[in-house]
Amino acid sequence: xxxxxxxxxxxxxxxxxxxxxxxxxxxxxxxxxxxxxxxxxxxxxxxxxxxxxxxxxxx
Numbered sequence: 001x002x003x004x005x006x007x008x009x010x011x012x013x014x015x016x017x018x019x020x021x022x023x024x025x026x027x028x029x030x031x032x033x034x035x036x037x038x039x040x041x042x043x044x045x046x047x048x049x050x051x052x053x054x055x056x057x058x059x
Contacts, residue, residue: 043053 040053043056044050048056
């Protein structure tokens, strides 16, 4: 008889999550959100229009 361990994961819709800590439990819960905004501001400083930036992000 073969034994194995299977991970089924947990989805966002049922309130579960994967990971060690609950969502938003960090000091800065949206700390990665700044990466996008920093990139947008950098592109604006380079002279790109909002339309060009949106196109660059495929929005």
